[in-house]
Amino acid sequence: MLDERKLKVLYAIINGYINSAEPIGSRTISKHCDLGVSSATIRNEMSDLEELGYLSKPHSSAGRVPSDKAYRLYVDELLKWEKSQLDINLNNQIREILAREQWEIEELIQNSAKLLSAITSYTSLVASPKMKASRVKHIQLVPIDDLGILMVMICDTGIVKNSIYKPEEPISLGQLNLISNFLNHKFRGLSIDEILMQLDNDDFNEIYELRDIMIDLIPIINSSIEDLVSVDLYFEGITKILNFPEYRDIDKAKEFISFVEDKDLILDILSNTSTSNDIDIIIGSENIYAPIKDISIITATYKIRGKTIGKVGLVGPTRMDYLNLIKTIKGFSANITEILNLLIKDQKDTK
Amino acid sequence: MLDERKLKVLYAIINGYINSAEPIGSRTISKHCDLGVSSATIRNEMSDLEELGYLSKPHSSAGRVPSDKAYRLYVDELLKWEKSQLDINLNNQIREILAREQWEIEELIQNSAKLLSAITSYTSLVASPKMKASRVKHIQLVPIDDLGILMVMICDTGIVKNSIYKPEEPISLGQLNLISNFLNHKFRGLSIDEILMQLDNDDFNEIYELRDIMIDLIPIINSSIEDLVSVDLYFEGITKILNFPEYRDIDKAKEFISFVEDKDLILDILSNTSTSNDIDIIIGSENIYAPIKDISIITATYKIRGKTIGKVGLVGPTRMDYLNLIKTIKGFSANITEILNLLIKDQKDTK
């Protein structure tokens, strides 16, 4: 591995570059970080680090710039050691703002993203309720005079979804209740994907006489569910990234905006991160999608009753301020999770 | 008013500038549009037009550029005369793409915006269901075992909204039906704002024994309704505007993105247009918001059963290609309206 001095030099370059966005030269380091060696020595070390793939230079007479590999090393180290808390004042401020109003879940999430972007001056994102993890609590069929039958599906997390269904032949209230009971018996407590599994290979012999109706209902249940699976994604503070000097170029800006507009792609990238960790960091070319190979994404999860529901994230150039952003986003996701669970509890307990 | 030659010169400059984004000089006009006069004459005319406020020059030795006043004149004339249809092939193509799948309303609208942006190469926007115009079709209270009571509100336009309500004391099924009937009797057929009005000044003497429950219900009905009033707004093809040379400047780009992010502001601007017309055009500084005083917005409405439901629009620099865009967006809104109404009909008629 890298010896201690190489590490120090590397970190100095990373920190310097994060702050200045300018390639870092050997003299700068020998002056500012007192390693007690001259610039020539640093130069040699830098040359080694370049050979090892941690540094590169934009052109032959410029200073060095950290590579994605360097950031990865740095970030992994950071995640290992950095247990420090978010500044208590800032934390309280965040809590206060988020808890000030009794928002609905989606509002809370979206406002969090706004606040996160405002506080950090980075572009933020949220991926909201990912229903794969939530479970069906209740299904009810309700007759609605001339409109037919309304299927109401209520989830674990308080989200309700309805679909209207118009049967060919009238169904009696008794039959309706029979089906409701059957559906509840069958699906209650199952997660969305489990239901999707079951729908495929069930022959409904248990309620043979209502088989036809059930078969009519399947596509409706299916589409209700697929609706729940879809994930909403918003960005806040998109312009923030354009403040970084690397995005002074209009074509870079265009690339970024295109990226932000392509929700499907982003969801794909996000879903490829290990959901096990609380914090996930994708650095530059670690994602597969070439046009954004020089941006990094930090995400954290938020939970309802211990289940991961969605993600908040920050987006910036690969030289983003990982140290502070990790701290901030950790604090944020913890606060969101807490307030969210208070909200859910409130919603159930008070009348 | 302007004599014929002045008008010809002005239109020549407008058309030229729309195409080239470069200030138009007197020689260009005397050459390309055969008015049979020399550049010196044109120069005099241009000088007059400048004095009248239709033209300006970026600097003393540049050609002339049309002012917002000039665009307004041009566009008003266009709207008066331009009755030509969208190219029949393009129109069919649009129809085919939009009708290809049985989308839900929101999907249809959003995909329309995508298509609109792709076809025109301009940034597009949609403001989706504005529930102020829609009416309540049915209200139903449904008992949901341990969760309490679910209020389902179904609108005119097929949109369904539900809220859960947990009463302090249990309510019998009979009472529930009584209230449901009362609510339906009271509110069916009313528009959202009409209900909001009624809620304030009704004393519910007609169902005196259920007064307390009703009073509990009011805030719930209120918030359900307020949810329906809110308008969704999306942009598609945001990067498209960055292709225009006037947006090569990163600060201009930032201004535009900030504008796009400020949904409330945009809704405000849109709602200030006369909803009477099919086509509305806001040119540059005609909107009050300074940072976007050099973009124009063209909007058209789409309808369900004759009621204006939302808007589609195109956004670009003030020198946007009004002629073609007006044609295209007219075709689009007509197609959307048509397909939307088919969709609604389908939803009701088929099983």
Add this chain to the structure above:
DNA sequence: ATTTAGCACTCAATGCTAAAGAGTGCTAAC
């Protein structure tokens, strides 16, 4: 009374060169 040709003047854009500055890599001495 218009219209036009001619000309001086303005201003942005382009291309060129020179100089400055920051940094590297190598070599030879410590």
Add this chain to the structure above:
DNA sequence: GTTAGCACTCTTTAGCATTGAGTGCTAAAT
């Protein structure tokens, strides 16, 4: 192993002359 010294590379900036498109004015032509 470390460092001072120096030649070399490459970008950035400023300055400057040139070009070219366009205007405004005036005096002559229609």
